[in-house]
Amino acid sequence: MNPQDVLAELTALQSGDVPTHGGATMAYVYDSGRPDVDELAAAAQVAFQWTNALDPTAFPSVARIENDLVGAALALLGGGPDAVGTLTSGGTESCQLAVLAAREQWRARGGTGRPRLLLPVTAHAAFRKAAHLFGIEVVDIPVDRDTCRADPSAVVRQLDERTVLVVVSAPSYPHGVLDPVGQIAGLAAAAGVPCHVDACIGGWILPFLDDVPEPFDLSVTGVTSLSVDLHKYGYAPKGVSVLLTATPELRHAHWFSTAGWPGYPVVNPTLAGTRPAGAMAAAWAVHRWLGTGGYRELARSARQATVQLADGVAGIRGLRVVGRPVATLVALAEDGPDGVDVLNLADEMTARGWLLQPQPPFAQPAGELPATLHLTVTAATAGRVDALLTDLADAARSAAALPRPVPDRDLVAAAATIDPAALTVAEVEALLELAGVAGGALPERMAPVHALVAALPRPVAERLLAGVLGRVYRPSVSG
Numbered sequence: 001m002n003p004q005d006v007l008a009e010l011t012a013l014q015s016g017d018v019p020t021h022g023g024a025t026m027a028y029v030y031d032s033g034r035p036d037v038d039e040l041a042a043a044a045q046v047a048f049q050w051t052n053a054l055d056p057t058a059f060p061s062v063a064r065i066e067n068d069l070v071g072a073a074l075a076l077l078g079g080g081p082d083a084v085g086t087l088t089s090g091g092t093e094s095c096q097l098a099v100l101a102a103r104e105q106w107r108a109r110g111g112t113g114r115p116r117l118l119l120p121v122t123a124h125a126a127f128r129k130a131a132h133l134f135g136i137e138v139v140d141i142p143v144d145r146d147t148c149r150a151d152p153s154a155v156v157r158q159l160d161e162r163t164v165l166v167v168v169s170a171p172s173y174p175h176g177v178l179d180p181v182g183q184i185a186g187l188a189a190a191a192g193v194p195c196h197v198d199a200c201i202g203g204w205i206l207p208f209l210d211d212v213p214e215p216f217d218l219s220v221t222g223v224t225s226l227s228v229d230l231h232k233y234g235y236a237p238k239g240v241s242v243l244l245t246a247t248p249e250l251r252h253a254h255w256f257s258t259a260g261w262p263g264y265p266v267v268n269p270t271l272a273g274t275r276p277a278g279a280m281a282a283a284w285a286v287h288r289w290l291g292t293g294g295y296r297e298l299a300r301s302a303r304q305a306t307v308q309l310a311d312g313v314a315g316i317r318g319l320r321v322v323g324r325p326v327a328t329l330v331a332l333a334e335d336g337p338d339g340v341d342v343l344n345l346a347d348e349m350t351a352r353g354w355l356l357q358p359q360p361p362f363a364q365p366a367g368e369l370p371a372t373l374h375l376t377v378t379a380a381t382a383g384r385v386d387a388l389l390t391d392l393a394d395a396a397r398s399a400a401a402l403p404r405p406v407p408d409r410d411l412v413a414a415a416a417t418i419d420p421a422a423l424t425v426a427e428v429e430a431l432l433e434l435a436g437v438a439g440g441a442l443p444e445r446m447a448p449v450h451a452l453v454a455a456l457p458r459p460v461a462e463r464l465l466a467g468v469l470g471r472v473y474r475p476s477v478s479g
Contacts, residue, residue: 023381033380044285053275078219091200094227099130102165120150145367176329185222203228208299239279343447348395360454405451428467
């Protein structure tokens with residue numbers, strides 16, 4: 001087999017993927033719509049594909065790249081004279097390091113018992129993963145049922161001596177709304193508790209917009225750290241995010257160093273050891289090429305498309321926009337007596353060439369949040385909003401004529417009696433068969449699966465979801 005055949009094989013593998021460009025995939029990918037940006041990023045990534053960012057003394061270029069990108073982020077996001085930062089592999093790692101640093105500082109201050117993380121229910125799941133990894137109790141903070149913003153009064157009620165961190169979102173991923181950052185950060189500061197702003201998805205677009213309702217960055221009193229992804233609206237390839245901290249001490253709290261082995265001394269600023277420099281170099285190159293003017297143009301284009309989309313949805317019977325989107329994320333829910341089931345709507349849009357992300361209903365004390373359909377709008381979507389709205393209206397009519405997906409009652413009742421921790425892999429497989437998920441392939445229409453996930457007890461649903469992914473990742477048989 002020659003190299004061309006190998007590359008042709010990879011191209012064939014990609015034929016089943018959703019498109020990464022063109023604006024029709026409205027989750028997971030961020031397309032500037034500019035081929036020059038993609039070409040520059042690819043060239044920079046190739047130039048640094050063999051560089052190991054593990055050791056900046058061996059590769060000083062990566063230290064310069066990191067310092068430049070952190071400096072740019074601090075200038076954009078209100079960093080003070082003592083603020084510093086770290087490049088990470090993505091938003092999940094940035095969020096994990098923010099939680100780790102807060103826990104370590106809490107311990108250094110003499111904190112005892114099990115640490116607690118105050119987390120709005122709309123905060124990204126990365127924080128729940130961090131709490132799981134670092135032995136921290138998650139305290140759910142409800143959000144307003146209508147605005148979907150975190151409730152400051154609930155934060156006040158939960159602040160105590162075991163609280164290591166309060167999290168707010170700018171904006172939240174599920175609904176694209178901005179939490180009351182200033183109010184919550186101020187309350188946390190008064191109690192001596194740090195506050196992290198998750199601006200992974202909004203941090204590189206909100207500063208370029210004129211209609212952001214309130215400050216959200218490191219300039220806000222009480223905000224001690226902030227995460228922002230360059231592989232989202234920084235339009236860099238996947239694998240680069242920035243964690244900003246208000247002080248060097250807070251940054252040091254998530255570093256790891258050891259001389260306690262016979263090998264080379266190790267200092268890791270992030271969870272990883274080896275760090276690929278390709279995405280860092282690509283982010284640096286794109287930032288240098290676009291500059292403030294280029295980013296502002298792309299941000300305003302995406303925002304204008306978002307406003308046009310939201311206005312257009314208002315004219316589609318049975319649908320509404322949830323909350324007040326402040327940037328480029330939109331959540332659609334059914335509206336009124338003729339409400340369109342959004343799970344069926346997602347399948348109908350998939351059939352029309354669009355990927356929209358279903359989000360299940362969520363129970364909380366302040367009132368259940370409805371099932372929604374998530375759309376991430378990028379600059380590449382700007383020229384396709386009319387087509388999107390046309391297909392959305394047509395899909396809504398088709399979805400309205402379909403029966404709502406209703407899970408099997410006996411299966412749901414049986415699931416309520418299951419201890420998910422005791423389930424074996426074989427038992428999970430059997431449950432998936434009963435649920436209609438057979439073999440390694442997922443059903444063509446996913447609405448029944450999403451409806452079942454929403455109806456099951458959360459721990460059981462999580463175990464079954466892991467089982468579904470286990471079916472996707474199965475070793476290939478050589479031969």
